[in-house]
Each structure stands twice: as structure tokens, then as C-alpha cells.
Amino acid sequence: MSVETVVEVIMAIFIPPVGVLIRYGCAAEFWICLLLTILGYIPGIIYAIYVLVKD
Numbered sequence: 001m002s003v004e005t006v007v008e009v010i011m012a013i014f015i016p017p018v019g020v021l022i023r024y025g026c027a028a029e030f031w032i033c034l035l036l037t038i039l040g041y042i043p044g045i046i047y048a049i050y051v052l053v054k055d
Contacts, residue, residue, distance in 0.1 A: 005052060012048035016041075019048050 001009075012019030020033045029051050037044025 001053070008052050009049055012052055013045060016044035016048035020051055023052060 008019045008022050010019075011022060016037045017030060017034045020030050024030055033044055033048050033051065036047050
């Protein structure tokens with residue numbers, strides 16, 4: 001993992017949509033993460049970390 005990915009994952013732990021927004025912009029991944037974070041903070045974190053480390 002690069003330093004860039006580590007920073008994104010750290011952001012995803014504290015504010016999940018921001019971590020995804022940094023990498024993908026306002027794509028579908030961001031909106032899904034935002035919705036999951038609104039519905040429950042933990043699902044938002046799990047999804048954000050999954051999306052960021054799958055590449």
C-alpha cells in the first residue's frame with residue numbers, strides 16, 4: 001500500500017465519505033458510502049475501507 005492509500009484509509013475511518021471522495025470524486029462509490037454512513041456509521045466505514053483497498 002502506498003502512502004496515499006494509507007491517508008485515504010485513515011480519512012475513511014474518521015469520515016468515510018471524505019476518504020472515498022478523495023479517490024473517486026462524486027462517483028457512485030461516494031454516494032453509496034454517504035448513504036451507508038447516514039444509515040449507520042459502521043457500514044459506511046466498512047464500505048469505504050473495502051472500496052479503497054480493493055484496487
